[in-house]
Amino acid sequence: MKPFAHHQVQAKFDAYPAKARRRLLDLRELIFQTAENTDGVGELEESLKWGEPAYIGKNKAGTTIRMDWKAKDPLNYAMYFHCQTSLVAMFRTMFPHDFAFQGNRALILKLEDEPPQDAVAICIAAALTYHLKK
Template sequence: MKPFANPAVKEAFQAFPPDMRRKLLALRERVFRTAAATPGVGELEETLKWGEPAYVTRSGSGSTIRLGWKKARPGEYALYFNCRTTLVSSFRALYPRDFRFEGNRALVFMPDEELPQEALASCITMALSYRLQRKAARARG
């Protein structure tokens, strides 16, 4: 497991229920591995946004990804994306049967389900390279 550089993020993970913490730590590892394997993304900054672990590209290549669990919905956890992007609508078009979606902001998971790792990595890649892709599209005209 990648060590925590930010003690506040480590504390946020410690506050999750143990079963959800394991799932969210696995998502955290997936985010870091995907960032390392995605050209143009570079290093991630791990911070807190709205009290939740958040991942921001230092290069400015992408959109923030957050990991979350809510007391109001204790039987699920999620990957959150900026709701002002087209990311979740793109995920929904590409993977309509692979994920549960929350509006235009999240992929929602149940703790007992097997995550579709390839589709998940694709969604994370799209988020981490969102601004790069938009710049490339504008350059093409």
């Protein structure tokens, strides 16, 4: 597992219930792996935005990806994208049966199900290179 650069981000992950923490840590690792294997992304910056773990390439070639689990929806976790991008609309077209969607801002994943790794990685890469492909 990639070490946390900021103790506040690690504290956020530590505060999640065990099942949510495991899924979100797996998603975090996939974000870092995808960034490393995607041309144009460069080094990732990890922070908290709106109290949620957030990731963006330091070169700003893409748009921020956030993730979170919320007690009001305890069976799911989500990956969030800037609502004024076309990303979620594109994901809805590409992967209509792989995810639930929340408006034009989020992919919803079930804690009980293994996420579709390849589809999630494509979504991550698209977000982290969004400004390169506009």
